[in-house]
Amino acid sequence: MKKIALVTGATSGIGGAAALKFAGNGFDVIITGRREDRLDLLKMKLEETGSRVLALCFDVRNEKEVNAALVNLSSEWESIDVLVNNAGLAVGLEPVQEGDSIDWNRMIDTNVKGLLYVTRVISQGMIARKSGHIINIGSIAGKEVYPNGNVYCATKHAVDALTKGMRFDLLPHNIKVTQICPGAVETEFSIVRFHGNKCRADKVYEGYECLVADDIAECIWFVTSRPPHVNINDMVVMPTAQASASVFHKS
Numbered sequence: 392m393k394k395i396a397l398v399t400g401a402t403s404g405i406g407g408a409a410a411l412k413f414a415g416n417g418f419d420v421i422i423t424g425r426r427e428d429r430l431d432l433l434k435m436k437l438e439e440t441g442s443r444v445l446a447l448c449f450d451v452r453n454e455k456e457v458n459a460a461l462v463n464l465s466s467e468w469e470s471i472d473v474l475v476n477n478a479g480l481a482v483g484l485e486p487v488q489e490g491d492s493i494d495w496n497r498m499i500d501t502n503v504k505g506l507l508y509v510t511r512v513i514s515q516g517m518i519a520r521k522s523g524h525i526i527n528i529g530s531i532a533g534k535e536v537y538p539n540g541n542v543y544c545a546t547k548h549a550v551d552a553l554t555k556g557m558r559f560d561l562l563p564h565n566i567k568v569t570q571i572c573p574g575a576v577e578t579e580f581s582i583v584r585f586h587g588n589k590c591r592a593d594k595v596y597e598g599y600e601c602l603v604a605d606d607i608a609e610c611i612w613f614v615t616s617r618p619p620h621v622n623i624n625d626m627v628v629m630p631t632a633q634a635s636a637s638v639f640h641k642s
């Protein structure tokens with residue numbers, strides 16, 4: 392029986408690359424996201440590797456949808472070995488006094504509450520089996536704060552704190568908890584942050600070699616593939632041309 396990985400936010404970027412990495416390394420994969428057409432395409436691509444794939448379309452912000460999708464998974468899918476809490480986003484880059492509460496709520500509800508809803512359901516099965524690995528995708532924004540990053544940084548600091556809290560709570564149950572904190576990775580992240588303004592998003596990645604989603608998928612696979620007695624607690628991964636959240640060496 393193959394191992395099973397569940398990757399939230401697999402319809403794009405880091406999550407999509409992680410799903411491909413798991414399938415390429417012999418896992419069966421559960422992929423989730425809100426865009427059903429993308430899930431269908433990714434499912435077909437992953438199945439070409441010989442892996443079984445379950446695509447679940449739901450919004451992590453909606454607790455009822457999360458529970459409807461993940462509680463009572465069929466017996467062939469319920470034994471999830473690895474959960475990658477990846478679904479997340481930044482929306483807006485304004486000083487707090489000019490912030491939009493709709494953007495704030497999207498970030499808090501997705502990055503913090505969504506992660507919690509999914510973790511609660513999936514960790515229960517891991518506890519029953521006394522085995523599992525939860526990998527939270529944090530950010531350099533969870534280690535530092537930068538101008539106008541306010542609420543996004545707060546949500547990723549929350550992910551940092553929750554990762555540590557989960558490690559205490561799940562310790563007696565033999566469950567590994569890891570956080571991976573990327574710097575700049577070119578995905579759809581900045582397009583979402585700038586409300587669909589691709590020109591503004593492209594500028595974030597100009598003048599230096601940023602990370603690509605597969606760089607982070609490699610890290611996810613590295614932490615997953617350590618022996619049972621080894622847990623990587625935390626990994627901060629940046630482009631060589633990035634020294635902090637806001638300092639880059641650009642040409």
Ligand code: NDP
Nearest residue numbers: 400402403404405424425426450451478479576578579580
């Ligand atoms: P993308 O925008 O490319 O991907 C984000 C993914 O999250 C999509 O698959 C999207 O799926 C999913 N998602 C967003 N909101 C929801 C929701 N409410 N319910 C379900 N799924 C949701 O960005 P990245 O791949 O870059 O981001 C992945 C993670 O990495 C995020 O947590 C981000 O904060 C983090 N990160 C990114 C960095 C970067 O520079 N790119 C750096 C550090 C961390 P869909 O829209 O189909 O629902």
Ligand code: 8X3
Nearest residue numbers: 530531532574575636
């Ligand atoms: C994404 C990286 O620096 O834009 O989490 O916050 S940053």
